[in-house]
């Protein structure tokens with residue numbers, strides 16, 4: 001590499017097999033959510049406005065890899081400064097999600113109106129631990145941190 005070459009991004013440590021396994025985990029979680037009558041989402045998109053919702057979106061190594069390979073951050077509705085401050089998700093388009101298939105465990109598990117919060121918190125933690133175990137099984141380092149900046 002020449003002295004003035006721009007720094008190269010680190011190689012993605014996640015294999016195609018790893019992303020398939022993550023997709024299977026997401027599919028099982030989606031099934032569990034669909035079977036839980038207490039979970040309702042009006043798809044208003046408010047929770048993707050991190051600043052006003054009062055939270056941040058975290059993602060693991062596998063989750064960031066899937067997002068990077070399957071979704072493009074379109075962010076037509078957010079300013080550069082909002083994105084830089086981590087206030088808005090760059091995958092949100094109007095009220096929808098441009099990364100729906102690849103959205104994170106946190107996106108899938110979040111419900112603003114929860115009829116059984118305690119039970120669901122236990123389930124959410126169990127899914128989080130399962131995601132962690134998947135990293136171990138695949139030999140992928142567990143690096144869980146805010147998704148933004150990308």
Ligand code: SF4
Nearest residue numbers: 041042044045047112
């Ligand atoms: S979880 Fe709540 S805030 Fe988020 S999209 Fe669904 S209804 Fe809106």
Ligand code: SF4
Nearest residue numbers: 048089091092097107
């Ligand atoms: S990835 Fe999609 S669901 Fe998750 S915060 Fe961004 S827009 Fe919302």
